[in-house]
Amino acid sequence: MGSGRLASALLAVVLLHHSSGFWIINVVFPPKTKTGALSNSTSPLIIVPGNLGNRLEAKIDKPTLVHWLCYKKTENWFPLWIDINMFMPIGLDCWIDNMRLVYNRTTRRSTNSPGVEVRVPGFGQTYPIEFLDNSQLAGYFHTMVQHLVNAGYVRNETVRGAPYDWRLAPNENAEYLSKLQDLVEEMYNQYQKPVYLLGHSMGCHYVLYFLNHQPQEWKDKYIRGFISLGAPWGGAIKTLRVMASGENDGIPMISNIKIREEQRMVTTNPWMLPFKDVWPKDHVFISTPNFNYTNLDYERFFKDISFEDGWHMWEDTKNLTAALHPPDVEVWCMYGVGLPTVVTYVYDDEFPNGDPVDFVYDDGDDTVDSKSMSLCKRWVGQQKKPVHVTEYRGLSHLDMVFHEEVLNQIQQILQGKSDTPKEIDVRLSAKEQMMV
Template sequence: MVIDCWVDNMKLIYDEKTRTTSNSPGVDITVPGFGNTSTVEWLDPSQASPSAYFKSIANALVGFGYERGASLRAAPYDFRKGPHEQQDYFTRMRSLVEETYEKNGMKRVVLLTHSMGGVMSLRFLQLQTQAWKNKYIRALVTLSAPWGGAIKSLKVFAVGDNLGIFVINEGILREEQRSSPSLAWLLPSSMFWKTDEVLVSTADAKNYTVKDFEAFFRDIDYTTGWEMRKDVLSIANDFTYPGVEVHCLHGLGVNTIERLEYAAGKFPDGYPNLIFGDGDGTVNKRSLEGCTKWSQIGKKKNGRIYHQPIPGVSHMDILTDDRVLSYLRSLLSGKRRKIM
């Protein structure tokens, strides 16, 4: 009953006329803690250990001399919404950067992100002028950024995801998860997957590639998914260089969903056989390495690209890995060292 209530409260309602989403009727959801780090360090205000998020990194940064609420700030956002619905957030983030810069002796800001925060920050930087970025931004640091999306998003649309909690049925959470435009944003990009690569296969010889998402959503009886994908497609396909120095860290060597295979009679309502490849357990290798596409551009423009894979580190464990903390210490102290 608790899970059903949570799903009912958290799911978004899509309006095909406005091409935007809203909370369920009678539900008001806000994102607390903008500017301070409390709600990104812990996802649960009780600070129960399973809800730790940026806690280890924040503690390490304080150890490096940073101060919460002054030189160490946070910009939490509604992760359900697509980037086209985040205009107010981007405005607040710009103001937060400027305020932090001014409060700290005009020192340029380092943006530190995890997962979708990486592509959100990419979009934010794409919307700023180069003069503004030159003045206010020292670097963008991304941990586990899904630059080109992930095959796992297809799995979530099809059957849901239990977030690693084995006692929860994936199908129960699917209703809430698939209502998020951000999930449609993170579908595999045609800039990273070829149009002849099969992402979902069925025993009935009907296969789906990056060019078949409309048919995929129609066949799983969730056409809203295709409408949401159309809303974010131009942004998903905009891989313009952000115009700042980038430090791109991610795990590798962890089994990551590479393809969904349905046995006879199982599509679309049955459970697929999951075929695994390389990645960080959530995002595929080719997507994690997307930042390397900017390497030559960065040399010619406003900052280099530093790419650092970390073998054996998963999508979430990267937030507590000592090698990442050491890298951050070196970067913030003005040094750069390669993780061994």
């Protein structure tokens, strides 16, 4: 299949499944905003993407190959995420081998696959988070960045991206955290204004970890505030299904079991398991004919799915942000509610090598439950800085970075208007909102 037909296939998948995974194309018609000049009171902004939310590149010189058709050596860096060749059957095997991490139980550290170098392109720029591929088919933060540009921001100047190797939890990403601190200080010195940090999904945990490791004096000087979108503050139940039987996020060319090979080889999935102090100890996340797994059964869960490295990864990462220490900066916590969201996956005898056969739902944004996302409310009274919480009724997890109501609210925050509504029903028109 030629690259043009592959691109068309990807576009079709993206259009059909934009709300189920990071295969996003809600960028063709960005919301209309009035172009204007940035006011003197507006602070610069750094965006930290979520899991899978920025490009990765690789260069290889591999000692062995998983298939004779895979490339053994490249002279130049090439796209690793998203690489359109991964949608070909043999290409997927090559991609998984290039993408995977190798975990060492002795050093408690992860390394790239032998003979593979991986880098994050464009740190400090917006292009690697606006579109995840060179063809600009899979859009992520493009709509938001364009909205901000229309409002007076300037790409790579007053609004910048902070992409990272999202395969790694922050305990293995010290260089990134140092670069993020340098970027904050650089923008502060350039514009003589404290900086806003905006995170989406897992990126919010990265921001929280970063802020929790900064002195208060530094935060008071350099950070204006933290805007979090759809943060799984108590972890995400979906990660259990991802590691057990895989989750292709609606991509029909890739089987769940096949993509599971890669999903088990990153440390961020165990990190995002539901935190123990959030859910009742008797809540069943995974139900099978032989055993019901709660948050007390993680060690057995990893053993039963034949992924014991996952238990050690979880041991390494479980305390990174689970205590939810307040960030001690002004916070705007925004997330979707009112959508059925899976809180229990039911399997038959094929577990873990078959898909779930049934589901138990609760309230959430279709990806993360509201119990987890609403935990930012506990920071009210725990820190001196204000904490603002807005729930968007009817808004899905990924639409948080697209929806005009959210973008307008972010623009208001960046312009210094701290007051935010407690709830916005995105199913209502603007006139109906005013009548509520």
